[in-house]
Amino acid sequence: MIAYAQALQLLLDQAPGAVAEGVAVAQADERILAAAVVSGQDLPPFNNAAMDGFALRSDGLVVAAGSVLQVGGWQAAGDEASDGDGADAWEIMTGARMPAGLDSVVPVEQVEVLDAVDGRPRRIRLQAAVKPGQHVRLRGQDVALDETVLAAGAMLDINAMTLLHALGVAEVQVQQRPQVAVISTGKELISDATQALQSGQIRDSNRPFLVSRLAAAGAEVVWDGRVSDDVAAFDAALDAALAAGARVVLSTGAVSQGRYDFIPDALRARGAEILFHKVAIRPGKPLLFARLANGSLYFGLPGNPISAAVGLRFFVEPVLRRMLGLKDETSLQLPLQADVRKPPGLRFHARARVELEADGRLSVRVLSGQESFRLKTMLRANAWAVLDGDSALAEAGSLARVQGWGHLQPLQLDGQEKA
Template sequence: MITVEEAEEIVLAQSKSYGTQNLPFEQALGHVLAEDIKADRDLPPFNRVTMDGIAISYKAIEQGITSFKIKATQAAGEQPLDIYTIDECIEIMTGASLSPSLDTIIRYEDLEIDNGIARLLITDIRQGQNIHQKGKDKKEGGVVAIAGQLITPAIISLAASVGKAEVLVKKQPRVMIISSGDELVDVADTPSAFQIRRSNNYTVKAVLAQHGLVADMLHIPDDPDATRQQIQHCLQNYDVLLLSGGISMGKFDYIPQALQDLDVEKLFYKVLQRPGKPFWFGRHNNGTLVFAFPGNPVATFMCVHRYFLPWLNVTLGLPVKNNIYARLANDFIFTPALKYFLQVKLSYTPQAELFATPVEGNGSGDFANLADTDAFMELPLDRSEFKQGEVFKVHIF
């Protein structure tokens, strides 16, 4: 049996690049950018009006002019309009492109307009006010988003604004989520008194979807031949297999033998942790990885967050997000010599301190308890008593 830290080191050592691919920019959310995105022109591409009002030449202010003849009205997207005398103005809307003959915007709130004449109600006017200058954000060819970062809605917006219809992203691994056992029935089915509905696979799929990864799902019946055939197919067509349950030594647990027959090397089995002690991890000789989590819902949920997601981040070149700490809100006791992943509810104090309140459930099968918590607090295995106010690492889900 190995420690959590040893298990993590072994798992992360199996990270590798899966290459790159081009995606339509609107489908790239949640992927990792594999190229710099550059501006195809200045941003903004023209002197852009930021307030509804009138556009004037500041020379008029310097000469003491306080009323202006409205020459025309210009909306956003229209050809810029010029003035030819400094006592003229253009009534102009937010987002419009400003003519070189104009350099200052006066808001409607600071004007009185009557019979085509705009009179100033203020005296404090600065040249260039209420204008977003051309190229102020980025010059043509400037990098607006650097490679290696997660594509967020903001980056989707940037790609659209610079005409980047396709973006180069890092390929995500092909993932198959596998459940097994005749005691599990489909969500839409009515289980018998001795059956339960499949839920772990949907839970894992939902977690991965939150991180931009779309996984496939498969259920394997309790049959040795079917188990071997299905596992073999998955090893040949996927980069990662995520199993929930069926990896122990029960009479009808056929997966361990199938993995052995199919040349999947066991890298470790069992970790000094609760939940999730009987966690199995291995690698096929073609590079496909197998994460075989315990079947208990909370154990599966925890292991996905503690091991698979960090592996995924390293694989995609993202930082491993395991550097968040919180103070324990109440005393807590856990006596087994295992690292304990305590379910907690997080909250901030007015002093911006993060506190974790334990929410004790009924063991690793109590998946309903997850709905009332939002993180696991990682308590060290060399202690049994944990005091209020002590600081420990938390894994937010």
């Protein structure tokens, strides 16, 4: 049995490097940028009106209320550039390019039309003073040419993608999603939710949990399936997973020391190198990590649901993070709300709730029901609290390491996101 820090270092030493690929912006949602995005244009690309009204020339001075101005023409959004040098004013619509020589806009509501021809204003009177530059969106005011708008390592979301569309960026370089497979083992497992359970049977909840959480962690699940406690069936499933392109394989169950815990021997028979088996943690101590003969990484997670969740969050996700080209994850240090009993000498991963105190400070509450078979506790948890050390008691007020439910997901606190 090895310490968590030693196990994590072994994992990161074996993790493949990130690989970049180009994808269309429309397909880049929740992808990690492999290279910074530099704007190839100004945004806005030209000076334009922020509202319907009249463009006029201020020359840096306030244009007084009551001024009577001649209107030289009109400009709608999408019209070609106009020359307003010879005019006092120019009728203009929201988003329309400012005519050359004009620098301010007066809203239509602040203008009295004195003269019109065929419905087009020809002479107007200002009903309010106009400040220089008012209601004009300047070229490059939002984004300047050659400005870095997104750094490498940023995760694209709808806001980032909207900006990229506005800048005319059609394709971005992103990190390839790590290709992962999931194998559930156990003759007791039933995958069909409509099938009635027979004596000794349970639902296969680990596999859908892992598949969903892996997607949220930035991976692509290329294969998943369930096998009984049978080496031949396991070998066939692993062959199928590798044929589908899996660079990382996760299995649940069959890694302890019982009669049916066959995975360690099955891996050795395939030429795999087992790098560690059992870590000084709880839950999830029997966790196994190996390198397969083809170089793919293999995680044998225990079968209890929370043990599998801990294995994913604290062993698999750091590897995925490295494969996505991201820096090592940071964590919060928050005070415990109450005393917590922990297994002495083991790193304890507890489902917890980060809460906002009345004085505005954050603290963490370790939830009751920490046994590794209990799923309902996950409904109330919004974080993991990690407790290290030889002591059997972590006292109220002492600091716990706190990490979010997933490495790419910000901590959710009472409907608000906390970094």
